[in-house]
Amino acid sequence: MRHPSLPITWKPITSGLIGLALSALTISAAAVPAEARTAPPMRHSAHHSIRYASLDACPDKNVGSIPCHTWRLDLLDGGRVPLKDAMVWPLNDKGKPNKQMQAPLSVSGDGESVAYFRTSDHRLVVREFQGRVHVMPEKVLPRGVGMDDSWVRLSQDGARLVLGYTVKDGSYRARIFDVAGARETGALPAFGMFSGFSGDGSAVLVQQDTDENTTGLAVYDTGGGELARVVPPQIVAGNVPWALSSDDRTVAFVTGSGTKARLRFYDATTDRTGGSVRFSLPSDATVEMIDWTGEHEVTLHLIRSGAVDRVTILRVDTQTGRTRVRDSYKVRAGTYTYQSCGG
Template sequence: MRHPTRPISMGMIGLALSTLTISAAAAPAAATAHHSIRYASVDACTAKDGTTTPCHTWRLDLLDGRRVALKDAMLWPLNAKGKTVKELQAPLSVSGDGESVAYFRKSDHRLVVREFHGAAHAMGPVHVMPKKALPRGVGMDDAWLRLSQDGARLVLGYSVKDGSSRARIFDVAGASETGALRAFDTFRGFSGDGSAVLVEQNTEENTTGLGVYDTGGDELARVVPPQIVAANVPWALSSDDRTVAFVTGGGTKARLRFYDAMADQAGGSVRFSLPPDASIDMIDWTGEHEVTLHLVRSEKVDRVTILRVDTRTGKTRVRDSYKVRAGTFSYQSCGG
């Protein structure tokens, strides 16, 4: 199967983690979680020649174990010439709160965000973004989507011929573009409150740069961070639009560290513990003093543990834990 196809890369693969276990790992905090969608996924089908492709339809796996088909979402993307690319799944993103999902609509190929009201397990209102969301000459197969934690903001990113990326930022409720991001390399996420975005920008000196922009596309900070920051992705941006969180080490020696992107200064750290044999797929600020980590163990299928970390004490709590369904081609977990 394939791992999550996300605008951020899998981080810290192969950490030398100890055999420590988290006591709450066997008891997910599903009862206190307000999220509705755990993850979205598409099935894998194998042809006679052995080729594996996405098939059937996007489905939403819910916290209560139920599964809902997202029938109006495009399964396969269109390339720049309007041809279907059946080797890939079409872009899709789930908001961090699990209550919104963004995708290209099957009927008219419009970019939409659908609210999902988990309490009633019912599809909610659909917000339709402006026509021609992608520029001429760019196909959906070169695009990706990312919703903010609360689903109020959406980034549509895409690659261009020189290998760099561009992006448009949308206000979901207003179904309008608020700004654009020019050349960058990797999108690292929204700030905790969705007021800014964090990107990675390689420099002409072949160093790793870090950029913070507001949702209008205006630059708030641009800096070449220390190697300890650059070498330890993924990153997460706080709601203050300047504090970047990241993790170093593993097992009992793991540390959640902080970096001030505007002052270009280290901001301290707290020690916490990571479970064995896991890699960090996502990191998000989910509160003033809370960072949430998505940990993945890859066996025949991925096992996902969502861990909340107190940024003041390092105390951890498991919010959820689940196994991705067998036979999955690709999946998109909710964010924070």
């Protein structure tokens, strides 16, 4: 089973939407409570928000298993719906399906929007939970780049979208889109790893490999303008994943484990590590994702016991270290790949 944590070589998923009930997503309008349409951003409640999305695994004589059937969305209230208009297999640079991997797909951190390539016309779209569909411009990938060399990532609130892809030298490029306007706002130059949007979606954090073979960090606004570039100390570079706060400068990361875990902070504009707070992690937990979900809150996705089918989602107060479990679940058996929503 594969679970994408960062959208460079990992795969995502998405949410069920009311309007899709009339087209490809088979969910009745009566099944979606009215309060789902007005739920506050950055907070999950027991309505039809996405917990995680997944694809089934089917046996294959050549590679063991391949993704198959339909993207399915497991919801916070226990429901499950298919996302039938999302491509299962990406097209390669020759326009042929690559059935050994799943097509790009991403769920917003609030579980209310999903981005994917549409089956009917291969357009990149973002569908809101309420049913509105935002269709991105045509030909979003350069000539010679297939969908199987690309990935997508939504911001926490689903208002921004990044489409990344691999170029011939093995580095990555990316385009940033304003979802509501369905327009490109900027592009990112070559980078080594995409770490995510800032908490409010105003900037992105990427890893930049340097000429000295060290790890660099760079922050860009959504127009592609560089806000910061720095070579962080090893304590930062060696402890991924990272999360960028809404101030577009403070990077959060975790060191240690168990009762010795610490949430630490680094300023990407001054190249200084800041304070830290002690908190407790389950002894069998590995931090797979980290997101800023409030001014003084970071949300961690934990994988338990080294198995990718057990997930615990933990909220950490960045001032006190107080923790709360937001969610905990086991991924359904027979899954090829899955992805939780972010923060």
